[in-house]
Amino acid sequence: MACSYLREGMTGSATFSLFARAMPPQRGFLVAAGIEPALGLLGDYRIGPEELTVIAGLLHRPESDLRALLGMRFEGDVWAVPEGSVVLAGEPLVEVTAPLPQAQLVETLLLNQVSHQTAVASKAARCVLAARGRPVVDFSLRRTHGLSAGEQAARLGAMTGFAATSHMGAAAAYGVPATGTMAHSYVEAFRSEEEAFRAFARAWPGAVTFLVDTYDTEAGVAAAARVLLELREAEGQQARQQCAVRLDSGDLADLSVRARRILDAAGLPDVRIVASGGLDEYAIDALLGAGAPIDVFAVGTKVGVCADAPSLDTAYKLVAYEGRPVMKLSSAKMTAPGAKQVYRRPGYADVIALRDEPCPADGGVPLLRPMMLGGRRTGPDSVQEALSAAHMRFTADLVALPEEAKRIHDPVAPVATDSAALTKLTHDVEQHIREERAAAPHA
Amino acid sequence: MACSYLREGMTGSATFSLFARAMPPQRGFLVAAGIEPALGLLGDYRIGPEELTVIAGLLHRPESDLRALLGMRFEGDVWAVPEGSVVLAGEPLVEVTAPLPQAQLVETLLLNQVSHQTAVASKAARCVLAARGRPVVDFSLRRTHGLSAGEQAARLGAMTGFAATSHMGAAAAYGVPATGTMAHSYVEAFRSEEEAFRAFARAWPGAVTFLVDTYDTEAGVAAAARVLLELREAEGQQARQQCAVRLDSGDLADLSVRARRILDAAGLPDVRIVASGGLDEYAIDALLGAGAPIDVFAVGTKVGVCADAPSLDTAYKLVAYEGRPVMKLSSAKMTAPGAKQVYRRPGYADVIALRDEPCPADGGVPLLRPMMLGGRRTGPDSVQEALSAAHMRFTADLVALPEEAKRIHDPVAPVATDSAALTKLTHDVEQHIREERAAAPHA
CATH class of the missing domain: 3.20.140.10 (nicotinate phosphoribosyltransferase)
Structure with missing residues (x-):
């Protein structure tokens, strides 16, 4: 032409x-x-x-x-x-x-x-709306259509109010907070969940998020609570603020209630609950509508590919x-x-x-x-x-x-x-x- | 980790x-x-x-x-x-x-x-199956999730048997045939469709594909037929082999029948019909199932983003x-x-x-x-x-x-x-x- x-x-x-x-x-x-x-x-x-x-x-x-x-x-x-x-x-x-x-x-x-x-961006904005003021973070890179789409998803999340991204390169390029995560494989590489959580805390002196659903979620939450209590015992009660547990599978509405109960009973009401696993604005809306005590939503695939x-x-x-x-x-x-x-x-x-x-x-x-x-x-x-x-x-x-x-x-x-x-x-x-x-x- | x-x-x-x-x-x-x-x-x-x-x-x-x-x-x-x-x-x-x-x-x-x-690749393969031996070409770059996804779509189309891609960069990188196209804007930039078609043929000595649905599809096919007959008259009956008209909107099953009739009546049974516009394996299957005389399918958005x-x-x-x-x-x-x-x-x-x-x-x-x-x-x-x-x-x-x-x-x-x-x-x-x-x- x-x-x-x-x-x-x-x-x-x-x-x-x-x-x-x-x-x-x-x-x-x-x-x-x-x-x-x-x-x-x-x-x-x-x-x-x-x-x-x-x-x-x-x-x-x-x-x-x-x-x-x-x-x-x-x-x-x-x-x-x-x-x-x-x-x-x-x-x-x-x-x-x-x-x-x-x-x-x-x-x-x-x-x-x-x-x-x-x-x-339009879908990311809807996730922020659905979360009603709770932080939303981007975990999409593994499923976006290529690396550049992943970089853009991180940027577009930040544009519409996401709190952070797991994409380190995009975080650096665009000045967006980076957020780390722990994989199931990390937990599996250790002899037990508690060993894994303790090792993670040794490598990371600040706020830690423990992935608790590798084997049995309630047992995982209990293990996380024990390790967090050990850490506060050892490092002082002011240590390890803003820690969290992450739920990545199962009935998140039900499991978040159980997790909250276990954490509160352990004297850890400040420990937050992060949810992930196939989330989008519809799932976030349904979870909060059901009263799920989830504090942070990690969205990935469905937002990164704009699935619907x-x-x-x-x-x-x-x-x-x-x-x-x-x-x-x-x-x-x-x-x-x-x-x-x-x-x-x-x-x-x-x-x-x-x-x-x-x-x-x-x-x-x-x-x-x-x-x-x-x-x-x-x-x-x-x-x-x-x-x-x-x-x-x-x-x-x-x-x-x-x-x-x-x-x-x-x-x-x-x-x-x-x-x-x-x-x-x-x-x-x-x-x-x-x-x-x-x-x-x-x- | x-x-x-x-x-x-x-x-x-x-x-x-x-x-x-x-x-x-x-x-x-x-x-x-x-x-x-x-x-x-x-x-x-x-x-x-x-x-x-x-x-x-x-x-x-x-x-x-x-x-x-x-x-x-x-x-x-x-x-x-x-x-x-x-x-x-x-x-x-x-x-x-x-x-x-x-x-x-x-x-x-x-x-x-x-x-x-x-x-x-899995969706592209299904398009090739649906086309039952007719060529399928890739037009997806405009809607893929970024430039690298577009390059990959061209490559994956070729992997599963597409005949060509409109992505020149990918064509060059991967040794895939490139296919040109004409936009509605090209036709609109001229005073009439026939002027546009003649100008395109002046710039392009080989096989040309004329986009015929900018104003009224049947009139567009008739205009394309007249220009192709002019060209053969001027350049010899063996000139301009493998030419085509492209339908990009409307009821493709019906319009392809009408287009075929007009072309055949003009003595142009060798001129092929290319269809495009939101096509995927389901649409191709339905068109061929309805007996639509379409010779080439150009797929884009739905395959490039794997829409379903x-x-x-x-x-x-x-x-x-x-x-x-x-x-x-x-x-x-x-x-x-x-x-x-x-x-x-x-x-x-x-x-x-x-x-x-x-x-x-x-x-x-x-x-x-x-x-x-x-x-x-x-x-x-x-x-x-x-x-x-x-x-x-x-x-x-x-x-x-x-x-x-x-x-x-x-x-x-x-x-x-x-x-x-x-x-x-x-x-x-x-x-x-x-x-x-x-x-x-x-x-």
């Missing part, structure tokens, strides 16, 4: 709009994410001599036919909603304006980053070329033409407007901002700064979101409406295309 | 076994995958001075406490089933034997690679330490002890045996092979060679698989059985653990 555009001299300015076509089932809102990583990749985009040789080889074409691609990089503008923003179906998350071949070439990169990261909605139905659509608004008519996938802006209004009564329209008369805050101009980032200096800003934005946006959108089961998502000007333009462009096609069917 | 092992002098040889606990719903077999990439990462594994500083910082510990980790790399043995092998639930896919701290440290890496790649089973329930379990077989007893997650071998027997009547057991008296082919010895690969010299070998293995294994396991709906998976020796060892170890725990409850 890019070669063809270049050959035809079609290097005029094009605007593409990236948005989610529909809210996935059981979602009342989306958390915009993946934009910062995507912009980083856009900034690095280059077609150099080596890439050209590879492309020519793959396409079985002489390099001379593709020479026009050489040196291509992304020199366009990107308007986008800041990461961490709570957004709705149909709202543009990213709009790219660049010479047509460039804007087309970055399509896959942008969709790849924004689609799955928005999906995962593993893809987000996103599109990257041409909406204007050389000043001419453009749209697609085909069945059920019609797209609205023109560069856009979204105005956030109280209660998430959002209005999708044309970019150059004034703010609605009764108010609204524009969501899309210039993030890249002429191929250069406008935005923050470090990935940690960006993550921190995204977390603050998410927190603020969540406060304003209607309660019914935050429900775990059957949430009701606010619906954005098109401005009068956008509605009129959509109608006019559709009419114009149909007239042109009728007048010149075989143009 | 690794620090604790080192502190306690627990550097004896440990064996861990990686396997899928259960067959996902609607799967009759699994295709082992992710092993080659995992072995590559294992070979590169190092804890250097920089990593040590990062870890110490994250754990809020002085570096001196962690010095024992410095210089750690993977020096163990790995036995595994070769990639592309058709495998069953419970069968070890990878077994690691290494000093305990090393074997523990690589857990997450191995699970991360093998779990999702096996899931995606986005995670595989894998485990990496300690099965032996210092020659002592080890197992976990906790609820519903009991694991069998000891290093293992799997014997493939006719009809997939597989036997899971102890590694040092002889082959069953009535025959069987051992599936696990040494892939890494003392931290060094035994295996193939190039990633392309490895992929080609995996594809051949998959093809051979598939031929021998019972038909009921290959069904798209409600397949019946063969079930592996444990050898008598493994059953006895499992029983003995369980008994031994229970006796030890009973004799010394507070050991």
Whole structure:
């Protein structure tokens, strides 16, 4: 496509709009994410001599036919909603304006980053809601779709309020607290659970979390209690604060009650209970609804792969070329033409407007901002700064979101409406295309 | 955990076994995958001075406490089933034997690679089956969970028999044919579909595929037919072989019949019909079951994210330490002890045996092979060679698989059985653990 555009001299300015076509089932809102990583990749985009040789080889074409691609990089503008923003179906998350071949070439990169990261962030946010103020931590790396997805899951958890991650690399890269864990294999490598717990405490002078379900959970909790009491006896009653036991299997509602009883009876009311093992927002909600005395939720697989909605139905659509608004008519996938802006209004009564329209008369805050101009980032200096800003934005946006959108089961998502000007333009462009096609069917 | 092992002098040889606990719903077999990439990462594994500083910082510990980790790399043995092998639930896919701290440290890496790649390869294989000999191509990069997942999806598609991928980077890296595509935006950037098709053909002298559903599908097919006839008129009747139209929306069964009729009526019976848009094995099966004259299936999102089973329930379990077989007893997650071998027997009547057991008296082919010895690969010299070998293995294994396991709906998976020796060892170890725990409850 890019070669063809270049050959035809079609290097005029094009605007593409990236948005989610529909809210996935059981979602009342989306958390915009993946934009910062995507912009980083856009900034690095280059077609150099080596890439050209590879492309020519793959396409079985002489390099001379593709020479026009050489040196291509992304020199366009990107308007986008800041990461961490709570957004709705149909709202543009990213709009790219660049010479047509460039804007087309970055399509896959942008969709790849924004689609799955928005999906995962939106699910992570629901886990935080379900936990009702209790800490949620990320244990997903072992099952994410590759290492980069694991790094992103850790980052997206932090964006939406997770307390920590077990992914050490991501913790270091993004300035997120790291949390350790103990495997069943660790316990099994010792002659008994108590030996394992004592050894762990010898290696780790601070707060320890003992995994108690390797053999028999109640016996494991009792063993953990005995070791914790020994440690306080030896090290002083103020030692070993913030310790915990972790339950990773079985009926967590029942076992957490039993564990709490054993710990309290041992005089360890401060020892917390961590639950893990296939948890997601539905399981957390059910456990707390049943009164389970769980203090910390470790979520992994189901959030890291966004198990109940593993893809987000996103599109990257041409909406204007050389000043001419453009749209697609085909069945059920019609797209609205023109560069856009979204105005956030109280209660998430959002209005999708044309970019150059004034703010609605009764108010609204524009969501899309210039993030890249002429191929250069406008935005923050470090990935940690960006993550921190995204977390603050998410927190603020969540406060304003209607309660019914935050429900775990059957949430009701606010619906954005098109401005009068956008509605009129959509109608006019559709009419114009149909007239042109009728007048010149075989143009 | 690794620090604790080192502190306690627990550097004896440990064996861990990686396997899928259960067959996902609607799967009759699994295709082992992710092993080659995992072995590559294992070979590169190092804890250097920089990593040590990062870890110490994250754990809020002085570096001196962690010095024992410095210089750690993977020096163990790995036995595994070769990639592309058709495998069953419970069968070890990878077994690691290494000093305990090393074997523990690589857990997450191995699970991360093998779990999702096996899931995606298994789904890709089902698409190939559903297509009944018609080519299937990979279009998944835009929705996979990150760029590396996209690269793997292209590779796993090729492993299970896909004809091509739209991921140019993966095509180049793995020696897979690249396939181009045309976006709706390309068509929209021109004044009409015919202008777009003509321009595409000018840039591309060979086989072209025209996307025909931007406005009205039947009109789009007719436009494609006119342009193809023009091209043959201008370039000769032998020009433009293997051209196609692509349908990406609407009722593909109905539209493909209409498209075929239009193309045949235009004297273009050789022009193929490519279908795309949310396809997976179920959709392909339904389309062909309805007699849709579709020649090529492009699958993307649903296969790339393994939409109906986005995670595989894998485990990496300690099965032996210092020659002592080890197992976990906790609820519903009991694991069998000891290093293992799997014997493939006719009809997939597989036997899971102890590694040092002889082959069953009535025959069987051992599936696990040494892939890494003392931290060094035994295996193939190039990633392309490895992929080609995996594809051949998959093809051979598939031929021998019972038909009921290959069904798209409600397949019946063969079930592996444990050898008598493994059953006895499992029983003995369980008994031994229970006796030890009973004799010394507070050991």
